[in-house]
Amino acid sequence: FIxxxxxxxxxxxxxxxPRNVGSFDKNDPTVGTGLVGAPACGDVMxxxxxxxxxxxxxxxxxxxxxxxxxxxxxxxxxxxxLKGKQMEEVLVIKNTEIAKHLSLPPVKLHxxxxxxxxxxxxxxxxxxxxxxxxxxxxxxx
Ligand code: FES
Ligand code: FES
Numbered sequence: 001f002i003x004x005x006x007x008x009x010x011x012x013x014x015x016x017x018p019r020n021v022g023s024f025d026k027n028d029p030t031v032g033t034g035l036v037g038a039p040a041c042g043d044v045m046x047x048x049x050x051x052x053x054x055x056x057x058x059x060x061x062x063x064x065x066x067x068x069x070x071x072x073x074x075x076x077x078x079x080x081x082l083k084g085k086q087m088e089e090v091l092v093i094k095n096t097e098i099a100k101h102l103s104l105p106p107v108k109l110h111x112x113x114x115x116x117x118x119x120x121x122x123x124x125x126x127x128x129x130x131x132x133x134x135x136x137x138x139x140x141x
Contacts, residue, residue: 078115
């Protein structure tokens with residue numbers, strides 16, 4: 001339990017009741033995995049998306065964060081924002097929007113940056129996997 005003092009109630013809420021904590025199978029071809037670390041503090045965030053291959057829509061998202069309360073809250077918010085969106089739409093999510101939503105203080109901006117980086121890494125991972133599968137299919141035919 002983090003001290004509520006000084007933190008916005010949304011941070012405390014997302015920290016105490018994080019949404020979408022968990023893992024998907026990273027070998028599932030419909031799953032994209034973003035694993036990022038913050039050099040400043042050593043905190044690590046894993047964020048995963050599950051994508052509908054036909055529509056490019058993110059149907060589910062989850063995370064595991066080994067980090068501070070603000071990083072946990074940022075990843076929790078990020079997973080809520082990802083669900084139901086197209087991949088292109090989530091690439092424009094900025095850490096500053098997450099930070100603003102949670103009213104993070106300036107020293108905690110890098111925590112929300114982890115979430116932005118993790119989203120981009122997850123989308124990239126999905127795209128690379130999908131392209132490789134397409135490549136395999138095309139050389140086997
Ligand atoms: Fe959860 Fe806004 S309070 S995303
Ligand atoms: Fe490093 Fe929050 S203090 S992610």
